[in-house]
Each structure stands twice: as C-alpha cells, then as structure tokens.
Amino acid sequence: xxxxxxxxxxxxxxxxxxxxxxxxxxxxxxxxxxxxxxxxxxxxxxxxxxxxxxxxxxxxxxxxxxxxxxxxxxxxxxxxxxxxxxxxxxxxxxxxxxxxxxxxxxxxxxxxxxxxxxxxxxxxxxxxxxxxxxxxxxxxxxxxxxxxxxxxxxxxxxxxxxxxxxxxxxxxxxxxxxxxxxxxxxxxxxxxxxxxxxxxxxxxxxxxxxxxxxxxxxxxxxxxxxxxxxxxxxxxxxxxxxxxxxxxxxxxxxxxxxxxxxxxxxxxxxxxxxxxxxxxxxxxxxxxxxxxxxxxxxxxxxxxxxxxxxxxxxxxxxxxxxxxxxx
Amino acid sequence: xxxxxxxxxxxxxxxxxxxxxxxxxxxxxxxxxxxxxxxxxxxxxxxxxxxxxxxxxxxxxxxxxxxxxxxxxxxxxxxxxxxxxxxxxxxxxxxxxxxxxxxxxxxxxxxxxxxxxxxxxxxxxxxxxxxxxxxxxxxxxxxxxxxxxxxxxxxxxxxxxxxxxxxxxxxxxxxxxxxxxxxxxxxxxxxxxxxxxxxxxxxxxxxxxxxxxxxxxxxxxxxxxxxxxxxxxxxxxxxxxxxxxxxxxxxxxxxxxxxxxxxxxxxxxxxxxxxxxxxxxxxxxxxxxxxxxxxxxxxxxxxxxxxxxxxxxxxxxxxxxx
Numbered sequence: 001x002x003x004x005x006x007x008x009x010x011x012x013x014x015x016x017x018x019x020x021x022x023x024x025x026x027x028x029x030x031x032x033x034x035x036x037x038x039x040x041x042x043x044x045x046x047x048x049x050x051x052x053x054x055x056x057x058x059x060x061x062x063x064x065x066x067x068x069x070x071x072x073x074x075x076x077x078x079x080x081x082x083x084x085x086x087x088x089x090x091x092x093x094x095x096x097x098x099x100x101x102x103x104x105x106x107x108x109x110x111x112x113x114x115x116x117x118x119x120x121x122x123x124x125x126x127x128x129x130x131x132x133x134x135x136x137x138x139x140x141x142x143x144x145x146x147x148x149x150x151x152x153x154x155x156x157x158x159x160x161x162x163x164x165x166x167x168x169x170x171x172x173x174x175x176x177x178x179x180x181x182x183x184x185x186x187x188x189x190x191x192x193x194x195x196x197x198x199x200x201x202x203x204x205x206x207x208x209x210x211x212x213x214x215x216x217x218x219x220x221x222x223x224x225x226x227x228x229x230x231x232x233x234x235x236x237x238x239x240x241x242x243x244x245x246x247x248x249x250x251x252x253x254x255x256x257x258x259x260x261x262x263x264x265x266x267x268x269x270x271x272x273x274x275x276x277x278x279x280x281x282x283x284x285x286x287x288x289x290x291x292x293x294x295x296x297x298x299x300x301x302x303x304x305x306x307x308x309x310x311x312x313x314x315x316x317x318x319x320x321x322x323x324x325x326x327x
Numbered sequence: 328x329x330x331x332x333x334x335x336x337x338x339x340x341x342x343x344x345x346x347x348x349x350x351x352x353x354x355x356x357x358x359x360x361x362x363x364x365x366x367x368x369x370x371x372x373x374x375x376x377x378x379x380x381x382x383x384x385x386x387x388x389x390x391x392x393x394x395x396x397x398x399x400x401x402x403x404x405x406x407x408x409x410x411x412x413x414x415x416x417x418x419x420x421x422x423x424x425x426x427x428x429x430x431x432x433x434x435x436x437x438x439x440x441x442x443x444x445x446x447x448x449x450x451x452x453x454x455x456x457x458x459x460x461x462x463x464x465x466x467x468x469x470x471x472x473x474x475x476x477x478x479x480x481x482x483x484x485x486x487x488x489x490x491x492x493x494x495x496x497x498x499x500x501x502x503x504x505x506x507x508x509x510x511x512x513x514x515x516x517x518x519x520x521x522x523x524x525x526x527x528x529x530x531x532x533x534x535x536x537x538x539x540x541x542x543x544x545x546x547x548x549x550x551x552x553x554x555x556x557x558x559x560x561x562x563x564x565x566x567x568x569x570x571x572x573x574x575x576x577x578x579x580x581x582x583x584x585x586x587x588x589x590x591x592x593x594x595x596x597x598x599x600x601x602x603x604x605x606x607x608x609x610x611x612x613x614x615x616x617x618x619x620x621x622x623x624x625x626x627x628x629x630x631x632x633x634x635x636x637x638x639x640x641x642x643x644x645x646x647x648x649x
Contacts, residue, residue, distance in 0.1 A: 072451065072452075136633035140626045144626055146625070301467050304461075304464055311442050315446035315447075
C-alpha cells in the first residue's frame with residue numbers, strides 16, 4: 001500500500017500509536033474548540049454535552065459488540081423507533097388511555113431486545129450477511145413504529161419517565177447516569193464475561209473460534225439480542241428527552257453510532273477495539289457537533305463531517321495487509 | 328436422505344432462479360386482472376411503467392454495484408442531492424442544470440468507488456459514509472428545506488412529464504437507460520469484467536482484469552443513474568428536497584434482489600432488475616388496492632428483502648457469513 005494514510009499510519013508505529021490516536025484527537029479537538037470559543041468549557045455547556053452524548057453512547061455500546069464480531073447492525077434506527085414507540089404508547093400519552101408507568105419502559109427495552117434477537121436469528125438461521133438482514137429489520141422496525149403511531153407525533157405525558165431527561169442527580173440529568181450505567185454494563189460484559197470474550201474471538205477469527213468449541217451461532221444471536229437491548233434503552237432515553245415519539249425519531253442515529261464506533265478505533269473487520277474505544281468515539285462525535293454549533297457552522301454540515309470522519313478513521317485503522325479482497 | 332427434492336434444492340437450481348421472478352410477475356398481473364378486470368389495458372400499463380420508472384433507474388444503478396458483490400447505500404442521498412441541485416440551479420442555469428445535477432451524481436459515485444477501492448473500505452461502509460457526506464451537502468445547499476421548481480423552471484422540466492405517442496417520456500427515458508445498461512453489461516469489456524469480478528474476484532484479478540478500475544466504473548454508473556433518477560423525480564414532483572428519495576433506498580435494493588440478482592455478485596443483470604422493479608411496483612399498488620395501511624409498506628418490503636436475499640444468495644461463495 002503506497003497510499004498516504006497507510007504510510008502515515010506506518011510512520012507512527014502502527015498499532016500502539018493507533019490505539020492512542022482517538023484519545024489524542026479528542027484532546028486536541030477539545031483544546032482547539034476551547035481556544036476558539038471559551039464558552040465550550042463552561043459547566044453549562046459540559047452538562048449539555050453530556051446530555052447530548054447519552055443516547056449515542058447507549059446506542060454505540062450495543063453496536064460495538066456487533067462490529068467487534070466483524071458484523072454490522074443497520075437496524076439501529078428501526079429498533080430505536082420501535083422502542084420509543086412502545087414506551088410512548090404504553091405509558092401515559094395523549095393518544096390512548098394506557099398508563100402502565102415503568103412497565104412501559106420494561107416493555108420497550110424488551111421489544112428492542114426481541115428486534116435484536118430476530119436480527120440474530122435471521123442472520124444465523126437463514127445464513128445471510130448481517131448488513132442485509134439488519135437492512136431488512138431497519139425498515140420493518142421503522143414501518144411498524146410509524147404504523148402504530150399513525151404517522152403522527154404522540155406526546156409522552158408520564159412524569160416519572162420524563163424525569164429521565166428533566167430530573168438531575170449531582171448536576172447531571174438522569175439520562176446521562178443511565179448512559180454511564182450502560183457503559184459500565186457493556187464494559188463488564190466485554191471484559192469479564194464469557195460472552196464478551198467469545199464475541200472478540202469471533203471477530204478475530206470465526207473458524208478458529210468454532211474449532212475451539214464455541215457455539216458461534218448462539219454467541220451471534222446473543223450478541224444481536226444484547227445490541228437490541230441497548231438500542232431499546234436508548235429508545236426510551238430518546239423518547240424521554242424529546243417528550244414524544246414520531247416517525248423520524250431515529251433519523252441520523254445510525255450514522256452517528258457507526259461514526260462513533262469506527263472513530264473510536266474499533267476495526268470493522270472485527271476482533272479489535274471495544275467499549276472504551278467507543279466511549280472516546282462518542283465523545284469525539286459529540287464534542288465536534290457541539291463545537292460546530294458554538295463556532296456557528298451550519299448544523300446541516302454535520303453529516304458531511306461525520307461521513308468524512310468514517311472514511312478517514314476506517315482508512316487509518318484497517319489492517320489492510322491482511323485484506324486483498326474488500327467487498 | 329430425501330434431501331434431493333427439498334424446496335431449498337429447487338430454489339437453488341440455476342434456471343429456477345431466473346424464472347421465479349418472471350413467474351411471480353405474471354402471476355401478480357393475472358391476480359390483479361382477475362380482481363379488477365381492465366387492468367391490462369394500454370393506459371393503465373403505461374401508468375404502471377411511468378410509476379416504476381424512477382425506481383427502475385435507481386435499481387439499475389445499484390445493480391452494477393451488487394453484480395460486483397458490493398452494495399451502494401448512497402443512492403437515495405445522491406438522488407436527493409441531484410433533485411436539490413436541479414431545483415436550485417434551474418432559474419440561473421436553465422437547461423444546463425440537468426447535466427450539472429447528473430454530473431454531481433457521477434462525481435460522488437466515483438468518490439464512493441475510490442474510497443472503497445483505494446482505501447480498502449467495505450462498500451457498505453464506504454457508501455454509507457459518502458451517503459452521509461452527500462446528505463449533509465444537500466441539506467446545506469437547500470438550507471434543510473424543500474425547493475419548489477417555479478413556473479419558469481417548470482417550462483424546462485415539462486419535457487420529462489410529456490407523453491410521446493401515448494408513452495410517457497419517463498418510460499422512454501428508463502427504457503433507454505435500461506437498454507444501454509443491458510448492452511453495457513453484456514457486450515462491453517467493462518460489463519464482462521464486472522461480471523467476472525462479481526463471480527470470483529481472485530480469479531478475475533489473476534486473469535489480469537483491472538479490478539479496481541472496474542469497481543470504480545460500476546460505482547460511478549450507480550451514482551450517475553441515481554442522479555438521473557433524482558432529476559426525473561424532481562421534474563415529476565416539481566420540487567427538490569434533501570430527503571426526496573429517502574424512501575427509495577429499500578425498494579430499489581429489494582427490486583434488484585427480488586429480480587434475481589444475488590448479493591454475492593456475478594449472477595443477475597438489468598433485465599432481472601426490470602422484472603424486480605415491476606414486481607415491487609405492483610406489490611405496492613396491490614397493497615393500496617387491498618387496503619393495507621401505507622405505513623406498513625416498509626415492513627412488507629423489509630421482509631421481502633430478507634426473504635429474497637435468503638433465496639438468491641450463493642452461500643458457497645462466502646466462507647464465513649458475517
């Protein structure tokens with residue numbers, strides 16, 4: 001590979017530098033934005049930053065496990081909108097008489113998990129690549145939630161669920177604490193459970209993992225269900241933050257989540273990276289979005305910047321020597 | 328073991344894969360004709376073709392990417408950008424807005440191809456990323472709003488909405504594109520090489536085919552056709568918007584797969600995509616006809632996509648399904 005990005009990566013000593021690169025990018029980014037606009041490091045802005053990172057962080061936790069396996073989950077937006085739809089329709093709302101309180105939250109998370117479980121089952125039993133299986137699930141979820149909502153926006157009136165976004169504990173909204181909890185849970189799963197180890201092993205080399213006696217199919221299905229679980233939580237958080245659920249509640253979330261995971265340094269080929277990387281990736285994406293608003297750059301350009309970031313991060317991190325065929 | 332006669336075997340047979348979509352299409356047409364006699368008249372068929380045109384042009388483009396064993400997830404973004412460019416530029420540039428809008432698609436198609444090939448990024452991520460870049464640009468250019476094509480501009484788009492000898496212009500446009508793509512795949516060096524790359528990349532590479540160039544051309548074609556679809560859509564709706572074609576990504580990919588082109592590459596073509604696009608279109612009309620809620624359309628197409636992929640995929644080609 002004689003291309004410039006590849007060369008730069010080699011110059012900086014490959015692996016070791018690469019694992020620290022995301023953190024360096026985050027720090028440099030924070031310093032630059034703080035110089036350009038000191039408002040950035042005001043406490044109020046930092047709280048706002050944490051608040052807007054809550055949903056992407058929870059989402060990206062789920063997606064990290066899938067990408068660690070070398071798969072992809074494109075159903076992020078569909079699953080999130082299903083979960084948001086379920087919580088809004090079952091809790092007190094302005095459309096029907098339901099008022100199940102926190103049972104609605106449980107049902108929403110369960111529905112997210114079931115969506116993930118179906119993705120996993122479809123992928124493994126029909127034996128089709130995950131990006132196709134989850135592309136289908138994306139639109140199934142989206143269609144279902146828009147249908148149930150009747151194409152309109154429905155308000156969430158349950159005060160205790162709204163408190164997730166409105167109530168503060170130690171200065172931070174509860175949603176942020178939920179996201180931190182999700183991060184800790186994901187970290188425990190990745191580093192201290194058999195499931196986490198198996199996911200990493202599958203990403204490293206699926207054949208070897210299978211030969212080592214791991215039930216690859218079961219691990220895959222569990223991983224997709226786990227991802228659905230995290231998407232379900234973020235659906236609840238998103239509904240609580242917006243105070244309503246509508247057809248486009250998931251718009252742009254897939255993109256932000258993929259960007260965060262990839263920019264954090266988790267390789268799309270699988271087996272490399274993890275939830276800590278993703279935490280840094282989410283912070284990079286959120287800080288950049290926040291900084292662009294502070295600097296007065298049109299928010300519409302955000303997707304463009306995120307797209308370029310995906311390309312740059314993937315190009316820098318892929319261990320391209322191993323791959324001759326890329327499809 | 329009586330496996331020989333299992334349904335899976337029948338589905339995996341080569342000739343059946345080509346014939347099933349066609350049988351399905353004819354079956355669907357017959358059902359509708361029985362349910363609502365008079366459907367098979369020239370007028371309604373012309374309307375059906377006209378309503379399928381945009382979908383078919385998009386699907387033809389993505390056929391190139393899928394034939395190579397890749398995918399293009401940026402087509403809806405490119406089509407939307409083209410619609411915005413056309414609406415924005417018509418007042419100042421006049422007819423020159425058409426080539427400019429279409430060229431923008433070509434440029435982003437080439438960009439996707441280069442990112443995919445040179446940076447060795449899997450195509451679904453590369454095109455997801457370029458799709459984001461393009462959507463951002465379209466939002467920025469249009470300030471996040473839909474742009475109406477005003478009276479003066481509408482005169483210049485009128486030719487797209489015209490009918491020639493009873494045939495809507497859009498049908499003629501998509502026919503020309505379909506035939507050109509068909510010929511390009513079948514009779515040009517690029518087409519042959521594209522199918523070879525899709526059928527077996529290592530062999531194609533070893534045979535001296537310039538795999539990278541073939542892939543870039545395929546993605547360029549996909550981008551350009553997506554832009555043409557966007558232009559036609561904008562002309563039909565007299566408006567351009569950064570989310571105009573968002574609902575078309577899934578039906579377009581579904582049309583290709585339902586038509587019988589395998590996502591593993593190397594098998595399929597534009598003729599199959601034409602059949603697939605008609606099936607999708609008829610299913611859509613049929614759903615409205617039977618009274619299925621319009622919001623459920625996405626669910627049906629999502630399920631159809633998964634089923635079609637499962638049937639057409641060539642599992643011998645992928646060692647590990649990720």
